[in-house]
Amino acid sequence: ECVLVLNCGSSSLKWSIFDTARPQNDAHGQIERIGASGTRLVQHGPRCEVNRKLPLGGHPEAFAAMMEVLLDRGFGVISELSSITVVGHRVVHGGERFTGPTIIDGHVLEELDKLATLAPLHNPVNVAGIREALRLFPAVPQVAVFDTAFHATLPAHAFLYGLPSRYYETESIRRYGFHGSSHGHVVLAAAHFLKKHPRELKIVSCHLGSGASLCAIDHGRSVDTTMGFTPAEGLVMGTRCGDIDSGVLLHLQRGGLDAAQLDRLLNKESGLLGLSGISGDMREIEAAADLGDARALIAFKVFCYRVRKGIGALVAALGGIDVLVFTAGIGQGSAGVRGAAVQGLQCMGIHLDETRNRAATGKEVDRISTDSSAVQILVLPTDEERMIARESLKGLSRDYLVRASEAC
Amino acid sequence: ECVLVLNCGSSSLKWSIFDTARPQNDAHGQIERIGASGTRLVQHGPRCEVNRKLPLGGHPEAFAAMMEVLLDRGFGVISELSSITVVGHRVVHGGERFTGPTIIDGHVLEELDKLATLAPLHNPVNVAGIREALRLFPAVPQVAVFDTAFHATLPAHAFLYGLPSRYYETESIRRYGFHGSSHGHVVLAAAHFLKKHPRELKIVSCHLGSGASLCAIDHGRSVDTTMGFTPAEGLVMGTRCGDIDSGVLLHLQRGGLDAAQLDRLLNKESGLLGLSGISGDMREIEAAADLGDARALIAFKVFCYRVRKGIGALVAALGGIDVLVFTAGIGQGSAGVRGAAVQGLQCMGIHLDETRNRAATGKEVDRISTDSSAVQILVLPTDEERMIARESLKGLSRDYLVRASEAC
Numbered sequence: 060e061c062v063l064v065l066n067c068g069s070s071s072l073k074w075s076i077f078d079t080a081r082p083q084n085d086a087h088g089q090i091e092r093i094g095a096s097g098t099r100l101v102q103h104g105p106r107c108e109v110n111r112k113l114p115l116g117g118h119p120e121a122f123a124a125m126m127e128v129l130l131d132r133g134f135g136v137i138s139e140l141s142s143i144t145v146v147g148h149r150v151v152h153g154g155e156r157f158t159g160p161t162i163i164d165g166h167v168l169e170e171l172d173k174l175a176t177l178a179p180l181h182n183p184v185n186v187a188g189i190r191e192a193l194r195l196f197p198a199v200p201q202v203a204v205f206d207t208a209f210h211a212t213l214p215a216h217a218f219l220y221g222l223p224s225r226y227y228e229t230e231s232i233r234r235y236g237f238h239g240s241s242h243g244h245v246v247l248a249a250a251h252f253l254k255k256h257p258r259e260l261k262i263v264s265c266h267l268g269s270g271a272s273l274c275a276i277d278h279g280r281s282v283d284t285t286m287g288f289t290p291a292e293g294l295v296m297g298t299r300c301g302d303i304d305s306g307v308l309l310h311l312q313r314g315g316l317d318a319a320q321l322d323r324l325l326n327k328e329s330g331l332l333g334l335s336g337i338s339g340d341m342r343e344i345e346a347a348a349d350l351g352d353a354r355a356l357i358a359f360k361v362f363c364y365r366v367r368k369g370i371g372a373l374v375a376a377l378g379g380i381d382v383l384v385f386t387a388g389i390g391q392g393s394a395g396v397r398g399a400a401v402q403g404l405q406c407m408g409i410h411l412d413e414t415r416n417r418a419a420t421g422k423e424v425d426r427i428s429t430d431s432s433a434v435q436i437l438v439l440p441t442d443e444e445r446m447i448a449r450e451s452l453k454g455l456s457r458d459y460l461v462r463a464s465e466a467c
Numbered sequence: 468e469c470v471l472v473l474n475c476g477s478s479s480l481k482w483s484i485f486d487t488a489r490p491q492n493d494a495h496g497q498i499e500r501i502g503a504s505g506t507r508l509v510q511h512g513p514r515c516e517v518n519r520k521l522p523l524g525g526h527p528e529a530f531a532a533m534m535e536v537l538l539d540r541g542f543g544v545i546s547e548l549s550s551i552t553v554v555g556h557r558v559v560h561g562g563e564r565f566t567g568p569t570i571i572d573g574h575v576l577e578e579l580d581k582l583a584t585l586a587p588l589h590n591p592v593n594v595a596g597i598r599e600a601l602r603l604f605p606a607v608p609q610v611a612v613f614d615t616a617f618h619a620t621l622p623a624h625a626f627l628y629g630l631p632s633r634y635y636e637t638e639s640i641r642r643y644g645f646h647g648s649s650h651g652h653v654v655l656a657a658a659h660f661l662k663k664h665p666r667e668l669k670i671v672s673c674h675l676g677s678g679a680s681l682c683a684i685d686h687g688r689s690v691d692t693t694m695g696f697t698p699a700e701g702l703v704m705g706t707r708c709g710d711i712d713s714g715v716l717l718h719l720q721r722g723g724l725d726a727a728q729l730d731r732l733l734n735k736e737s738g739l740l741g742l743s744g745i746s747g748d749m750r751e752i753e754a755a756a757d758l759g760d761a762r763a764l765i766a767f768k769v770f771c772y773r774v775r776k777g778i779g780a781l782v783a784a785l786g787g788i789d790v791l792v793f794t795a796g797i798g799q800g801s802a803g804v805r806g807a808a809v810q811g812l813q814c815m816g817i818h819l820d821e822t823r824n825r826a827a828t829g830k831e832v833d834r835i836s837t838d839s840s841a842v843q844i845l846v847l848p849t850d851e852e853r854m855i856a857r858e859s860l861k862g863l864s865r866d867y868l869v870r871a872s873e874a875c
């Protein structure tokens with residue numbers, strides 16, 4: 060099979076090619092700043108890298124540019140359109156309706172449209188990407204893979220907010236959780252590395268990227284996670300505030316902020332960026348803190364402290380864990396964050412080996428716990444796209460399990 | 468000294484008398500439903516109980532009724548107005564300005580008025596009570612004791628939200644925490660019972676009443692707590708929602724709810740009441756769940772699960788604990804809640820003895836952990852009023868420390 064994985068955002072389009080017969084052919088690329096000036100396409104292919112400016116245009120133009128570089132005679136990845144045998148789409152919100160990879164047809168598209176009320180910023184643009192792909196690949200099976208699906212196994216006591224029950228029963232307001240493909244990948248990769256079956260492991264997975272969430276995993280199933288109804292809840296993130304007293308929001312609402320302004324404040328101007336006044340990028344925060352910038356240091360501390368409390372909460376939820384995993388940009392890249400996040404957690408059997416921690420590259424699976432630590436601490440590279448490809452094949456019921464265990 | 472402790476709420480007035488020379492004279496009473504029909508006064512005095520209906524009236528009438536029963540020749544508690552030597556006032560919000568008990572003068576009253584923006588529902592009525600008491604006891608020193616003051620020791624990484632820094636720096640938006648008198652009492656009572664100095668103990672204190680909060684205490688100082696800028700954050704409570712994704716609030720705001728409606732929803736219609744559809748009273752929830760009511764059972768589970776995760780988070784914050792304390796109505800009264808809240812926490816050294824748990828009365832200090840448990844689990848009666856009396860004397864610098872250790 061040759062799977063094209065698409066992740067269509069409001070101003071970006073990302074794609075990956077996974078060729079199960081020729082893995083050396085794998086490629087991925089993205090177009091950023093769609094609809095704005097300075098649109099740029101980058102593709103890392105088997106033979107070379109493409110990096111070019113694009114003229115101003117919308118998503119259709121972006122899709123056309125992607126197809127052009129994919130099919131290019133010189134540096135292209137596939138020889139013809141029909142080489143693609145499956146298209147897998149990342150869709151942010153599956154609501155309660157979609158709890159696994161789903162083959163897309165007219166009925167599913169209608170249901171996806173309805174989910175726009177739950178994720179107005181994400182789903183409509185994901186669905187627009189699906190429609191574009193259906194136009195380009197009318198004969199190829201297409202599968203929707205949902206960020207929320209991995210968390211469909213949350214028990215009610217973990218997914219309910221303390222609201223009147225009708226808000227869940229009639230308005231579907233509940234914790235959904237996101238980053239499902241990443242946390243799902245963590246399970247497979249950790250189990251593979253430790254030579255265990257997922258059902259033998261209790262895992263806390265820390266996906267720390269520009270968005271960040273923790274997930275409690277028991278028997279390979281998500282039982283709790285820090286993101287909620289939207290990706291705004293939980294940890295402090297690059298530009299997102301994370302957990303905040305509802306009373307603060309009411310205070311700001313009374314002060315005159317409308318929903319759009321609050322949304323902007325909480326999701327685009329907060330987090331590491333807001334606390335530091337410098338950047339939402341952890342590398343810049345750490346660099347500034349190292350140079351003595353007090354706000355950058357406090358942003359770093361708040362970020363790590365929240366991760367630490369979140370780990371404690373999920374260890375309590377699981378009744379103890381076997382594995383603690385760090386993944387995504389910050390999780391793989393920052394030994395400083397990992398060290399601060401597990402500080403004091405010896406009382407839960409979590410013992411970091413600081414030398415191993417400093418030595419971990421984040422490019423492969425590394426164990427960074429001490430030999431005697433009851434809990435294994437791992438750093439592992441996230442691979443959401445491969446997971447989406449895998450799930451897409453699973454959606455098509457094409458010998459998923461065999462491949463999953465091989466590919467991991 | 469004879470301390471009158473006053474707690475003036477929007478529709479209630481509570482008072483206690485602590486006579487340091489004659490503790491057998493202690494009394495407490497309250498008037499409920501002020502300003503509504505069915506106003507009722509209850510007082511438990513050294514000699515008898517008073518329980519009477521009052522005519523419709525406002526706070527001045529309530530104060531007059533209180534004075535009348537306190538001074539009554541037959542069942543009264545004090546012989547004359549001048550028996551009262553100190554008046555201590557519970558004030559909900561001290562902001563960053565008031566970090567300890569504060570003798571009230573004109574300047575302090577002005578500052579308290581300014582804090583109304585931080586706690587519009589609570590502070591103005593607390594201050595109205597102070598003004599009334601100043602009129603009644605013009606010659607007696609009066610002290611304000613703040614729910615927030617015990618948490619003045621929170622480090623910045625625990626009190627900052629992930630908002631842009633100007634929200635803290637110019638608008639004082641941060642975690643403050645509440646129930647300070649209760650958590651403060653827990654420290655003294657637990658240390659006394661365990662024959663330790665507070666500085667030797669790391670404690671997680673669980674105040675579970677109709678409002679509920681957890682507090683992490685190190686060296687006798689609060690280092691984190693679940694309530695925040697307002698008492699709305701953290702645990703699920705009787706009628707409060709507790710932690711909720713800010714995205715849910717934006718969703719509801721977009722759906723047309725204004726700040727007053729959201730406030731009502733989150734603070735009066737949610738929590739145990741909202742989830743169960745039955746009651747905000749844990750006794751009724753447990754009774755209904757025992758009879759098989761599914762919503763009551765889920766309300767119970769959500770409540771306990773949140774406590775459990777909160778304990779885990781604070782154990783992580785403290786890097787392990789020595790003592791876990793349950794107090795207030797639910798904490799003292801419900802063995803079921805305590806059992807569910809510590810389920811799975813053996814991995815943190817917390818081992819409950821279920822027989823001791825069932826046997827604890829909540830009327831005195833009881834140890835409910837197993838003999839081999841690394842963490843001592845205690846049930847102890849809250850005594851916020853006594854703590855306010857103690858703090859009031861401390862505010863007056865009248866040999867506080869001697870009394871505190873004696874009275875405990």
Ligand SMILES: Nc1ncnc2c1ncn2[C@@H]1O[C@H](COP(=O)(O)OP(=O)(O)O)[C@@H](O)[C@H]1O
Pocket residue numbers: 267268269270297339340341342387388389391392393
């Ligand atoms: N070596 C590193 N040290 C610290 N932080 C890093 C490092 N590398 C990447 N990051 C952080 O990871 C973030 C991006 O995470 P990533 O998982 O790649 O992104 P996304 O969540 O957008 O998919 C960046 O904003 C940056 O803060």
Ligand SMILES: Nc1ncnc2c1ncn2[C@@H]1O[C@H](COP(=O)(O)OP(=O)(O)O)[C@@H](O)[C@H]1O
Pocket residue numbers: 675676677678705747748749750795796797799800801
């Ligand atoms: N025996 C009991 N079992 C369970 N819950 C109890 C018990 N006694 C009191 N409660 C709960 O405690 C709550 C009141 O707690 P309390 O600390 O007295 O009140 P407040 O927080 O209003 O000061 C009640 O709403 C009730 O739910």
